[in-house]
Amino acid sequence: METGFRKWIIVITIITSTIIELIDTTIVNVSINTMSGNLGASLEDTAWVITSYAIANVIIIPMTSFLAEKIGRKQYYIGSILLFTLASAMCGFSHSLWELVAFRFFQGIGGGALLSTSQSILFETFPVKERGTASGIFSLGIIIGPSIGPVLGGYIVDNLSWQWIFYVNIPIGAMAAILSYIYLKPTKRSQDNRRIDWLGIFLLAVGVGCLQVILERGETDDWFSATYIIVLTIIATLCLTILVWWELQTEFPVINLRVLKSTTLSISAIMTFVLGFGLFSAVFVFPLYAQRIIGYSAFQTGTMLLPGTLMAAMISPFLGKMLQSGLRPQYLIILGFLFSAIFGFLMSGSNLDTGSAYFFIPLIFRGVGAALLIVPLTALAVSELKPSDIPQGAALNNMMRQMGGSFGIALINTYIAHRAAANRVALISHVTTSDSATSFRMQAFIRNFMAHGANYLRALQQATGALESTVVRQTFLMSYMNAFLLLAIMNACCIPLVLMTIKKKKANQATSKVVISDH
Template sequence: METGFRKWIIVATIITSTIIELIDTTIVNVSINTMSGNLGAALEDTAWVITSYAIANVIIIPMTSFLAEKIGRKQYYIGSIVLFTVASALCGFSDNLWELVAFRFFQGIGGGALLSTSQSILFETFPAKERATASGIFSLGIIIGPSIGPVMGGYIVDNLSWQWIFYVNIPIGILAALLSYIYLKPTKKSDDGRSIDWPGIFLLAAGVGSLQVVLERGETDDWFSATYIIVLTTLSIISLTVLVWWELKTPFPVINLRVLKSATLSISAIMTFVLGFGLFSAVFVFPLYAQRIIGYSAFQTGTMLLPGTLMAAMISPFLGKMLQSGIRPQYLIILGFGMSAVFGYMMSGSNLETGSAYFFIPLVCRGLGAALLIVPLTALAVSELKPAEIPQGAALNNMMRQMGGSFGIALINTYIAHREANNRTALITHVTTSDPLTMMRQEILIRNFMAHGSTYLRAVQQSLGALENTVVKQSFLLSYMDAFFLLALLNACCIPLVLMTIKKREKAKAGKLTVPDAH
């Protein structure tokens, strides 16, 4: 535990490291088109810049506890910051796409390690009774990072070159490494002679890496129509099944799955998965909807996300204090799922004429809902673990959030594509020569095009093109509305699950109070 100035320097360093790691999960999304053009690569290939980072993140996160113990937490943490910073510089210097993809993978290895190690260091910096406050502080990075990534990315792409998306990490990384070196307590590496769990590391990399590729690339390559998707899915199922068996069998596992004996951690991990699904899906779907359907720029879209993010950041420390004072985390979790459901429901009611002012309330609900979920779930996950088990519990919980995000983005993307096809079919049945409204609209379009110099035949062709564009836009609009409604439904369905855990705990307490007297 630390006190005074040293304590808050460590807190500032940890939060900064967490934020820059999570910013990099979304900052690249808005610059893919620019990168594609500058590097002379296809858009589908350029998407590997995002995929490689996500794969590296998910592989390394569950291993962080093991590696920190082997290397020493301070050394491992500083090494991760240095790797992230150097890889960021190399990403900016890349001359071709596959160089960028490779360096982005190494950046993800360094960044993923920061996430769980940061949380463990933060918990050790605060006494046990202030752990909820530590969770509130840690959640700042989780909330702020993914939300301001698109804002920063949009601003940099509009005003500088895409390389600056990576260069901005360099001064921050250097400062974080220096402060960590000066203020973090030295930690010894484990000298107990335990062998490295190489089979576990291999199975984890193969299983989680394959699954992440399938989730990231499945929709692009039409899922199981692609041979490599079938192969990787099979490899993932086999590797993860054998991994669970091996990690429970080996005495010194790379992932200590035995911590999942804690019912609280297991339930929290499931809810954290749902949180990741909703959190990352919302940050993925809203920018696409705002830019593709309504026509906002990347910077405008990111700016709309800021009020909710800032409000969430403001309340997070207070939520930690509330938990510390004895408020049940389940009550905050229910409120969080409720506000996230309100976001999805309100967004599902918007349309092409909706102004930016309409989005203020649902986006604030999204931000507050995220804070109300992240803070209590982070605290709840490790609340019953022994100090030695906290790093592993935190790593597993963080992995579930990242995996939930990957599943969420993949499934929402697929859902939008399928709904677009169904909505188009439903709309096109009304756009026929036998429909009076369609014929009236076409006649107006023909007159308009002729008034601007087109011949009759040319105006007819242009009117058909305009009708087709309207159908396409309306199909996508309805598909995004369906996606938002699905997010609302998913969050609402989690509320009964949380209520069940409250009733279960109350039943357990009542049972203890009514134990019959032995006499």
Template structure:
């Protein structure tokens, strides 16, 4: 444990490292078009810049506890920051797509390690009774990072070049590494002679890596219609099944799955998966909706997300204090899922005339729900673990959030595509030559185009094109509304699960009460 100035320098360093890692999960999204043009690559190929980072993140996160123990936590943490920083610089220097993809993978290896290691260091920095406060502080990075990524990315792309998306990490990474070297407590690597679980590392890399590729690329390549998606799905299922069997069999696994014997950690991991699903899906769907339907720029979209993010950042430390004072985390979790459901439900009522003022309240709900879910779930996940088990429990919980995000984006993307087909079919059945409203709208458009200089034939063609554009916009609108409603339903369905855990916890406590002997 640390105190005073040293303690808060460590806190600032940890939060900064977490934020820059999570910023890089979303900052690239808004610059894909620019990268594609500058590197002479297709949009489909350029998407691997995002995919490679996500794959590396999910592979390395569950291994962080093992690697930190083998190398030494301080050494591993500083090494991860330096790898992330160096890879960021090389991403900026890349002059072809696949070179950029390779360095993004290395950046993801360094960045993914920062998440769980940062959380473990924070828990060591604070005494056990202040662990909930540490969770509140750690959640700042998780909340702020993904939300301000699109803002920063949009501003940089509009005013500088896409390379600066990576260059901005360099001074921050160097400063974080120096502060970590100076202020973090020295840590020794394990010298107990344990053999390295190479098979576990191999199975984890193959299984989780294949699954991540399937999730990231499935919608683009029509899922199982693509042979490589089918093959990778089979490889992933077999590898993960063998991994679970192997890790439970050997004494010193790379992932200690035995910590999942803690019912609290297991249930928290499930809810954290749903949290990741909703958190990343919301940040994915809203920018698409606001840019494709409302016509906002990437920077404007990111700016709209800021008030909710700032609100969440302000209340996170207080939530930690409330949990520390004895408030049951389940009550905050229920409120969080309720607000997240309210966000989806309100957003599902948008229309083409909706303005920025309409989004303010639901986006505040989104920000508050993120804080109300991340802080208590982070604290709840490790609340019953022994100190030696906390790093592994934190790593598994973080992996579930990242995997939830990957599943969420993949499934929501697929759902939107399916709804687009259904909604278009439903709309065009009403746009016919015999429909009175269609005839009236088309005649109005023809007169408007002729008033601007077109002859009748040209105006007729332009009116058909205009009607098609109207159908397309309405199709996209209805599809995004369906997606928001689906997210609302999923979040609402989690509330009964949390209520069950409260009742179960009370039953366990009641069973432990010793009944006095009547004699």
């Protein structure tokens, strides 16, 4: 436990490290189009710049508790900052897409380690009675990072080059490493002779990696009609099945799945997965929708996310104090999922004529909803665990949030592509010569082009192209609306799960009263 100036220097350092790690989960979202053009790659392939980072996060997060003990937490933390910073520099120097994807993976390894280790350090910096405040402060990074990423990324893309998205991490990372070296307490390596669970690490990396490839590439390559998708599905199924069996059998697992015997932790993990899915998917889909359909610049798109983020940042510290004072986290979680569902429902009702003012209220709901979920879900997840199991429970919960984000981006991308195909078929069925609205639109286009000097045949060709552009734009509008509606439904479906934990708690209290009265 620290006090005074040293305490707040540590807090600032930890929050800064958390923010830059999470900024990098979304900072590239608004620059995918630019990267795709500059690197000569397809949009689908360029999406690997996002997902390789997320995969690395998911792989490393559950290992952080074990590795921090083995290496020494201070050493592991500083090493992770340095790896993140060096990989950021190499991302900026990359000359090909797959070189960039590889360095993004190493950046994710360093960044993912920061997330859980930062939380542990922050909790130790505050006394037990102020842990709620510590949770609130930590949540600032989780909320601000993904939301400010598109703003910063948009500004950089509009005014500099996409490489500066990565260069900006270098001075921040270097300063964080120096302050951590000076102010963090030295920690010793674990002196026990626990063997490293190499098999668990291998199975986790291969299983999660294969599953991510399947989700990312399945739609593009027509799923199981591609041989490599079938092979990867078999490998993922075998690896993840064996992983669960092995981690429950081995004495020193890299992921202690035994803590999932806590029903509350298991239910919280499911809800945290949905939180991650919605948190990262929304920040992925909204910039695409705003830029492709409405025509906003990258910076304008990012700026629209700011009010909700600022609102979330304002209320987060108070949420920790409310939990510390005895408020049950379930009540805040229900409100959080409700607000997140409202965001999805409101967004699914927008159209081609929607102005930026319309998005203000839905994005406020999104930001406040995220704040109401992050801190209470963490508190609920570890509420029934023994003190010795809390670090592993927190790591699992963090892993589920990052996995939800990683899988969420891949799945929502696939869902949008699937809905685009279905929506196009539905729209084209109405675009016929016998349809009066189509004929009226075509004639209007033809008259317009002829008025600008085209002959009839040329005007007819241009009118057909204009009609096709309208169909494409309307198709993707409907697909993005479908995606927002899916996010709304997923969040709404979590509310009954929260009610289950309330009933379970009441049942446990009733049982304990019976036992006491019997004695």
